[in-house]
Amino acid sequence: MKRAHLGLVLLAALLAALPAFAGSYALSVATLILYFAYTGQAWNVMMGFAGQLSLGHSLYVGVGAYAAGAIFFHYGIGPWAGLWVAILLCVALGMVIGFLAFRFGISGVYFALLTIAFAEFTRIGFDHFDWVGGPGGMFLRVAQRDTWDVAAFRGPPLMYYYTMLFLTAGAFALCSFLLKSRAGYYWQAIRENEEAAQALGINSFRWKMYAVALSSAMTAVSGVFFAFYYNNLFPEQMFHISRSIEIILGPIIGGVGTLFGPILGAAVLTLLSDGITELLAALGWEFPGIKQVFYGVVLLLVVMFLPHGIWPPLARRLGLNA
Amino acid sequence: MTPDLILNVTIAGVLTGLVYGLMALGLSVIFGVVRVVNFAHGEMMTIAMYAAVVLFAALKLDPFIVMLPVGAAFFAFGYAMQAGFINPFITRPEHSQFMLLVAVAIIMVNALLMVFGPDARNVQVDYQLESFEIGKILLDKARLYAAIAALVAAAALFAFFKFTLAGKAIRACADNYMGAKVVGLDVKHLYALTFGLGSVCVAIAGCAMVLLVEVTPALGPAYTLLAFVIVIVGGLGSMPGALLGGVLIGVSEALAGLFIAPSAKSMFSFGLLILVLLLRPQGLLGKKA
Numbered sequence: 066m067k068r069a070h071l072g073l074v075l076l077a078a079l080l081a082a083l084p085a086f087a088g089s090y091a092l093s094v095a096t097l098i099l100y101f102a103y104t105g106q107a108w109n110v111m112m113g114f115a116g117q118l119s120l121g122h123s124l125y126v127g128v129g130a131y132a133a134g135a136i137f138f139h140y141g142i143g144p145w146a147g148l149w150v151a152i153l154l155c156v157a158l159g160m161v162i163g164f165l166a167f168r169f170g171i172s173g174v175y176f177a178l179l180t181i182a183f184a185e186f187t188r189i190g191f192d193h194f195d196w197v198g199g200p201g202g203m204f205l206r207v208a209q210r211d212t213w214d215v216a217a218f219r220g221p222p223l224m225y226y227y228t229m230l231f232l233t234a235g236a237f238a239l240c241s242f243l244l245k246s247r248a249g250y251y252w253q254a255i256r257e258n259e260e261a262a263q264a265l266g267i268n269s270f271r272w273k274m275y276a277v278a279l280s281s282a283m284t285a286v287s288g289v290f291f292a293f294y295y296n297n298l299f300p301e302q303m304f305h306i307s308r309s310i311e312i313i314l315g316p317i318i319g320g321v322g323t324l325f326g327p328i329l330g331a332a333v334l335t336l337l338s339d340g341i342t343e344l345l346a347a348l349g350w351e352f353p354g355i356k357q358v359f360y361g362v363v364l365l366l367v368v369m370f371l372p373h374g375i376w377p378p379l380a381r382r383l384g385l386n387a
Numbered sequence: 388m389t390p391d392l393i394l395n396v397t398i399a400g401v402l403t404g405l406v407y408g409l410m411a412l413g414l415s416v417i418f419g420v421v422r423v424v425n426f427a428h429g430e431m432m433t434i435a436m437y438a439a440v441v442l443f444a445a446l447k448l449d450p451f452i453v454m455l456p457v458g459a460a461f462f463a464f465g466y467a468m469q470a471g472f473i474n475p476f477i478t479r480p481e482h483s484q485f486m487l488l489v490a491v492a493i494i495m496v497n498a499l500l501m502v503f504g505p506d507a508r509n510v511q512v513d514y515q516l517e518s519f520e521i522g523k524i525l526l527d528k529a530r531l532y533a534a535i536a537a538l539v540a541a542a543a544l545f546a547f548f549k550f551t552l553a554g555k556a557i558r559a560c561a562d563n564y565m566g567a568k569v570v571g572l573d574v575k576h577l578y579a580l581t582f583g584l585g586s587v588c589v590a591i592a593g594c595a596m597v598l599l600v601e602v603t604p605a606l607g608p609a610y611t612l613l614a615f616v617i618v619i620v621g622g623l624g625s626m627p628g629a630l631l632g633g634v635l636i637g638v639s640e641a642l643a644g645l646f647i648a649p650s651a652k653s654m655f656s657f658g659l660l661i662l663v664l665l666l667r668p669q670g671l672l673g674k675k676a
Contacts, residue, residue, distance in 0.1 A: 112482065118481055118482055118485075120485070165665050166664075169664075169665055169668055170668070171664060171665075171668050173481060174418075174424050174481060174623075175619070175623075175664065175668055177481070177485070178424075178615055178619055178660075178664070179661065179664050181612065181615070182616070182657045182660045182661050182664070183657075183661065185612060185653070185657050186654060186657040186658060186661065189650070189651060189653060189654035189657070190654060192650060192651075193648070193650070193651060193654075200650075306608065306612065307608070310489055313482075314486075317482055317483075317486050321482060352501050353500050353501065353504070353505065354496075354497035354498065354499075354500030354501040354604070355497070355501055356497075357493055357494075357496070357497035357500075358493075358494050358497045358498055358501065360493065361490045361491070361492075361493035361494035361497065362490075362494060364486065364489070364490035364493065365487065365490040365491065365494070368483060368486045368487050368490060369472075369475075369487070372479060372483060
């Protein structure tokens with residue numbers, strides 16, 4: 066067994082056993098970390114593997130959350146059916162955006178701005194979409210919180226933690242399989258040099274579309290989780306560009322295109338954000354905005370001094386080839 | 388709804404749009420030369436607006452006078468930012484540049500929030516409530532002056548790029564990075580100069596804009612998006628395109644506010660952006676890449 070595998074097994078065991086010794090606050094932080102790790106992994110499929118920079122991933126989280134949420138809110142149909150609606154809708158949206166962009170040869174900065182435009186367009190649209198509550202938001206009924214009701218996806222925080230752990234582990238396994246498969250090599254070839262990839266006979270349009278479809282489907286699942294974990298949805302909160310930025314900070318800080326980067330980045334950023342909050346509270350420096358200023362400074366330092374993210378140099382130091 | 392009202396709203400949209408255009412011109416010039424999208428553009432705009440508010444409150448200086456010192460300060464700031472932070476990122480991938488400027492933007496918005504709090508601030512000068520009447524057309528004095536200032540600043544920038552040696556050298560860098568280096572141009576200095584000039588556009592647009600709207604820290608990200616929309620519609624890197632895009636967006640916002648709902652106005656802009664990206668990705672006045 067290689068060191069990397071051993072490390073992974075240890076980490077998985079640690080995370081699975083975490084609820085045994087973590088309090089409810091630590092558990093909610095861990096759930097949040099896993100949420101960002103999973104969503105970041107989904108984004109990483111599109112950007113890290115296939116090289117398509119999306120700055121509008123909040124679109125898929127939001128549409129996924131609203132789709133499953135609205136079906137539950139209006140018809141009382143639970144998330145297991147809503148999940149498929151959410152995935153279908155998000156994949157369809159992703160395919161439309163991808164088709165339009167890739168057919169017309171839009172890439173790089175222009176593609177990024179197109180994804181922002183679609184997310185913002187949808188945000189304002191949902192502000193005027195009264196069926197889901199418009200700007201006033203949509204609130205899902207919270208029935209009971211004590212017993213595990215997996216069919217209705219209602220239960221104690223522990224259930225949400227294990228769901229997110231399962232999703233993150235699944236996404237990690239899927240991505241590590243894909244990265245070593247034909248699809249992964251095609252995507253990386255497109256990322257590194259699209260023209261050369263095409264010259265070798267890779268249908269870059271088709272493979273970019275596959276990346277978008279997979280990424281949007283995975284992100285839709287995050288949205289469904291979000292809807293049933295937080296139970297209230299506001300367009301301003303779901304689709305705002307700062308949500309998209311939040312999603313992609315983790316993988317970029319952790320290491321774009323690496324398997325472990327999104328997980329490490331999510332953990333670092335969430336703990337950093339919490340740590341800054343506590344530090345400032347301890348110092349008594351509680352002005353609005355001061356926390357984000359610190360956060361911004363740390364981001365600035367990381368991007369300046371670790372251009373490839375935290376994970377690649379860390380992996381080298383630990384002697385892992387992951 | 389009378390035709391007069393529609394005409395007046397349209398004209399107000401054109402005038403506001405010229406100020407938008409100047410802001411976007413800064414973004415466009417920076418992208419056209421340095422090839423970096425300034426994700427902190429709107430945040431810089433709000434800093435300029437707060438500078439005008441503070442100088443007005445403290446010294447009773449008119450925002451049109453304040454344009455000169457704020458513009459000079461922004462030039463120095465922009466130059467330093469490019470020389471210190473962005474130049475090392477020129478050869479890095481786009482997402483890395485994006486992160487750098489997002490971090491800068493986060494710091495700027497929240498620093499403003501720390502210093503000024505979330506409440507809206509404005510300036511009040513006596514000509515803000517006055518207007519010129521030409522037949523049935525009412526021209527707000529403040530809006531008209533703001534638009535004139537934007538046009539003068541834009542014209543000065545055009546002249547700089549057209550007629551001065553430094554302007555020509557910057558255009559050379561934009562046309563051919565390698566070629567510019569080969570003939571011995573100091574590309575890094577010229578890049579910093581460009582970022583400084585783009586920042587001056589923002590400074591002047593910010594000082595003018597403070598006469599038209601109230602400023603809050605949250606306006607920064609909204610202006611960043613607005614500037615993106617304008618430059619993509621007009622053509623990223625095209626200078627006349629930025630002004631044209633500004634006017635188009637200004638008018639479409641004004642009319643959408645009149646006919647539909649003020650809150651839906653930016654949906655129109657983003658719709659226009661999506662259409663332009665799909666039908667003419669290089670923008671209305673942009674050159675094919």
